[in-house]
Amino acid sequence: MAEEASRSLLNKGSRPSSRPSSPTDKRQSSDSSPALPFELSSESTPLLLSREEDLATYGGVAPRRSSAASEDFLSANDPKKPRGRVRWPILCILLSLIAIITILIFAFLAPAVVKQYAVDAAVFKPTNISVESATADGIQARIQGDFVLDAGRIKKAPVRNLGRFVTWIGREAETGQSEVEVHLPEYGNVLVGTASLPSIKVNIQNGHINHVNVLADLVAGDIPGIHAVAVDWLEGRLGHLRLQGTATVPLRSGILSLGEQTITHSITFHEGDFPTLPKVNVTKFNVHDIDTPGHDGAMAVDASVAAFVDSPFGLRIPPLGFEVLVPNCSPDDPYISVAEVSTKGFPIYSGQPTSIDVAGIVQGLSDDLTKACPGKKKSPLDFLMKSYMEGLQTTVYVRGADVPSLKTPEWVVDILKTVTVPLAFTGHALDNLVKNFTMTDVHFDMPNPLADPDTPESQPRVSALVKVLIGLPKQLNLIYLDVPRVRANSDIYYHGEKLGVLNLQEWQPANSTLLENVDGAPALLVEFSMKHTPLQVTDGDVLTDILQALLFEGQPVRLTVAANVDAEVSTGIGTYAVRGIPAEGAVNVKPPYGDSLERLSPRVESIALGPTTESSLVMKAKINMTNPSPYSASVPFIDLVLIYNKTKVAHVTARDLVIVPGVNSGIHADLQWNPLELDGSAGITAGQEMLSRYVSGYNTSVIIRSHEGTFPALPELGQALSRLGLEVPIPRVPVPGNPSDEDGKPKFIQDTTLHLWSSTAEFTLSSPFPNTTIEITSVEANAFYEKHEEVGSINYYIPFPVPPGLSTTPRLPVDLNLSGIGYDALKRALGGTLKLDAVAKVCVLIRHYRTTITYYGQGITARVKI
Numbered sequence: 116m117a118e119e120a121s122r123s124l125l126n127k128g129s130r131p132s133s134r135p136s137s138p139t140d141k142r143q144s145s146d147s148s149p150a151l152p153f154e155l156s157s158e159s160t161p162l163l164l165s166r167e168e169d170l171a172t173y174g175g176v177a178p179r180r181s182s183a184a185s186e187d188f189l190s191a192n193d194p195k196k197p198r199g200r201v202r203w204p205i206l207c208i209l210l211s212l213i214a215i216i217t218i219l220i221f222a223f224l225a226p227a228v229v230k231q232y233a234v235d236a237a238v239f240k241p242t243n244i245s246v247e248s249a250t251a252d253g254i255q256a257r258i259q260g261d262f263v264l265d266a267g268r269i270k271k272a273p274v275r276n277l278g279r280f281v282t283w284i285g286r287e288a289e290t291g292q293s294e295v296e297v298h299l300p301e302y303g304n305v306l307v308g309t310a311s312l313p314s315i316k317v318n319i320q321n322g323h324i325n326h327v328n329v330l331a332d333l334v335a336g337d338i339p340g341i342h343a344v345a346v347d348w349l350e351g352r353l354g355h356l357r358l359q360g361t362a363t364v365p366l367r368s369g370i371l372s373l374g375e376q377t378i379t380h381s382i383t384f385h386e387g388d389f390p391t392l393p394k395v396n397v398t399k400f401n402v403h404d405i406d407t408p409g410h411d412g413a414m415a416v417d418a419s420v421a422a423f424v425d426s427p428f429g430l431r432i433p434p435l436g437f438e439v440l441v442p443n444c445s446p447d448d449p450y451i452s453v454a455e456v457s458t459k460g461f462p463i464y465s466g467q468p469t470s471i472d473v474a475g476i477v478q479g480l481s482d483d484l485t486k487a488c489p490g491k492k493k494s495p496l497d498f499l500m501k502s503y504m505e506g507l508q509t510t511v512y513v514r515g516a517d518v519p520s521l522k523t524p525e526w527v528v529d530i531l532k533t534v535t536v537p538l539a540f541t542g543h544a545l546d547n548l549v550k551n552f553t554m555t556d557v558h559f560d561m562p563n564p565l566a567d568p569d570t571p572e573s574q575p576r577v578s579a580l581v582k583v584l585i586g587l588p589k590q591l592n593l594i595y596l597d598v599p600r601v602r603a604n605s606d607i608y609y610h611g612e613k614l615g616v617l618n619l620q621e622w623q624p625a626n627s628t629l630l631e632n633v634d635g636a637p638a639l640l641v642e643f644s645m646k647h648t649p650l651q652v653t654d655g656d657v658l659t660d661i662l663q664a665l666l667f668e669g670q671p672v673r674l675t676v677a678a679n680v681d682a683e684v685s686t687g688i689g690t691y692a693v694r695g696i697p698a699e700g701a702v703n704v705k706p707p708y709g710d711s712l713e714r715l716s717p718r719v720e721s722i723a724l725g726p727t728t729e730s731s732l733v734m735k736a737k738i739n740m741t742n743p744s745p746y747s748a749s750v751p752f753i754d755l756v757l758i759y760n761k762t763k764v765a766h767v768t769a770r771d772l773v774i775v776p777g778v779n780s781g782i783h784a785d786l787q788w789n790p791l792e793l794d795g796s797a798g799i800t801a802g803q804e805m806l807s808r809y810v811s812g813y814n815t816s817v818i819i820r821s822h823e824g825t826f827p828a829l830p831e832l833g834q835a836l837s838r839l840g841l842e843v844p845i846p847r848v849p850v851p852g853n854p855s856d857e858d859g860k861p862k863f864i865q866d867t868t869l870h871l872w873s874s875t876a877e878f879t880l881s882s883p884f885p886n887t888t889i890e891i892t893s894v895e896a897n898a899f900y901e902k903h904e905e906v907g908s909i910n911y912y913i914p915f916p917v918p919p920g921l922s923t924t925p926r927l928p929v930d931l932n933l934s935g936i937g938y939d940a941l942k943r944a945l946g947g948t949l950k951l952d953a954v955a956k957v958c959v960l961i962r963h964y965r966t967t968i969t970y971y972g973q974g975i976t977a978r979v980k981i
Contacts (some may be wrong), residue, residue, distance in 0.1 A: 233278070252524070286320060296362075299358065360379065383577075628640045673704075682696075819843055911928065
């Protein structure tokens with residue numbers, strides 16, 4: 116029965132009637148089920164209620180209500196919503212009341228039977244609980260409620276009848292001043308606290324309502340023992356909790372003294388009866404530097420939080436001090452202290468949110484917080500920041516600390532120091548942290564051709580001036596903030612596909628500027644130079660798509676950069692590294708030559724002959740061109756294939772190229788002409804056709820394409836780019852002293868002189884080789900007037916030299932067509948000039964290299980002499 120009564124303490128009870136009691140009510144018997152002014156309980160009705168929804172407070176703090184009411188206490192007639200928990204001071208009162216009945220009966224008859232009656236029939240309903248004041252070692256609490264003995268709760272008729280009889284005889288009982296000790300049997304019987312109770316006088320007849328008003332002094336007990344309970348509760352291991360109270364009570368009944376008697380009783384709380392940790396909502400948060408004496412290198416935090424504190428009564432909390440801690444590297448390591456905070460005194464209203472003002476000071480960040488964990492690259496601060504910035508649930512810990520206030524009792528501080536409460540909050544994903552990301556003065560370095568594969572030297576490298584605009588919370592507007600160094604690991608994307616990785620491993624010096632108003636909030640502009648950073652291309656197809664858009668379609672390309680940035684942050688509390696800051700931005704790349712290759716304006720400054728064989732030769736050219744883009748590049752080595760009519764005819768090789776924006780002069784490139792080796796007989800035919808058109812002055816274009824050996828250290832890159840081909844016009848080769856015709860194109864045959872009497876002709880030729888004499892071994896040519904009228908033909912098979920620059924050939928025999936219209940035109944032009952067209956098959960020997968070209972000449976000026 117005692118255990119059943121203990122469990123019943125946790126249940127909801129019925130509300131007291133609003134009608135006051137009367138003497139008539141007190142004389143009614145339970146056998147006839149009278150209508151008592153105090154509604155008696157059934158077997159399931161609790162012995163006492165834990166608390167009511169509207170309770171008075173101490174220290175001038177009253178519950179907020181919509182209608183006018185007393186500031187101190189609520190009327191007992193007001194309806195109340197039952198609550199689900201009991202506090203141990205109420206247990207103390209109940210023990211005393213039960214003791215009155217039980218010990219009184221002990222003095223007479225059947226102590227065991229009447230003790231059972233006293234325990235099972237007692238009903239105590241608290242109507243008001245308030246904290247009157249805090250004392251040096253505890254609090255003074257006022258407990259008000261209604262006490263009644265309800266015989267209807269007793270199932271056994273002998274116990275019920277005997278109990279009613281004995282209490283009818285005793286009528287009233289009174290206790291003297293007493294103390295009640297509450298222990299935790301399941302935690303080593305630690306002392307929870309002690310309650311000092313005044314004298315209590317009650318009517319113990321069945322059904323009589325006693326209005327109890329007790330002012331009790333409550334003193335905290337074994338604080339370390341209570342700490343163990345608090346830890347189990349915080350860590351979710353507290354399934355139930357049993358409290359056991361022991362009271363030594365002096366009793367009197369009328370003039371009869373019953374001496375001191377001791378009684379013990381226990382109640383059990385279950386998991387649903389324990390309060391939950393309040394959810395905290397930060398309503399204000401500001402950070403600023405402290406310039407006052409004694410706080411050099413410190414940062415202050417001012418915050419306001421709102422929390423629903425599940426308290427059964429209103430009270431005023433004195434000023435408190437706390438220490439904020441964060442997790443260490445390992446769960447077994449002690450937490451790391453990061454700040455000291457304090458709160459002003461604040462009220463708690465039953466059933467209403469509580470507003471708390473918090474002030475904190477961060478004196479500095481300890482080495483334990485900022486140094487890397489053993490075997491890892493990140494520090495506890497890095498893990499904390501990463502969790503917050505990814506929007507994950509982040510946990511910090513709050514523990515009580517000393518507070519410089521005389522209003523705070525020492526015992527409160529001692530209790531708070533023993534409890535560490537986890538405070539979980541959700542971080543804010545910093546998706547919009549980087550407002551702008553730009554790269555200027557971009558420079559590309561191609562890999563070293565002798566570098567080993569899969570080394571940084573075998574990767575193309577990028578240099579640029581990077582500008583990052585970082586949005587800051589408004590709360591950080593008043594603090595000193597600087598970023599002296601950064602480093603980053605960036606992924607580059609194009610249309611959602613990953614191109615490669617920019618790995619900036621070394622710390623780079625940075626400059627930062629705090630901007631007060633960028634879209635209504637502060638921002639930090641960080642600038643740093645990225646120098647020779649390896650670009651690891653992970654998908655050659657993506658690079659091919661980028662170059663396709665830039666080079667062939669003339670379209671700008673938008674690249675997305677997703678980076679993890681390590682920043683060295685300097686604040687008023689010191690300089691420390693924050694790792695893994697997510698940053699995302701876009702880089703717009705313009706086509707290097709706009710929408711036309713003509714903007715490159717390639718021109719051959721000079722050309723020199725290199726080694727030759729019977730089927731190949733090398734021409735060393737010096738070229739100038741205009742780079743219209745803002746990008747520059749360094750290329751230690753590059754080898755491209757030159758294609759004409761889908762046939763490979765030559766390699767173009769360049770070394771130690773440095774391309775800058777604007778005009779670039781003196782670019783050295785080698786043309787390795789070898790069509791036979793590259794594509795066999797088809798290559799020879801394509802090469803002869805290309806040379807014929809070029810020498811004849813036609814606009815001739817070729818395709819330049821990469822291959823596996825374009826970048827020896829990156830064969831995969833060259834192979835991936837081989838799907839693209841860049842069509843470029845062959846630049847004209849200038850000849851010293853060689854004038855160009857009206858369209859600016861230099862001519863291989865400048866002019867001719869035709870001698871009618873001897874039927875011979877001599878030609879003025881221009882050679883592009885400044886230091887090499889070439890040789891023409893045979894000429895088979897036909898000359899035409901007005902494109903179709905044959906003038907004559909030449910078939911000459913005696914070799915003759917063509918020295919550098921302009922030169923005149925020997926007189927070549929001409930077989931004139933004397934019967935044609937062309938001959939008549941020649942006679943009319945005697946002593947003057949005539950425009951002729953010509954088609955000539957010419958065999959050329961350049962040192963060891965031999966080839967045949969077909970020359971198509973139009974509008975050749977022929978001087979006609981006798």
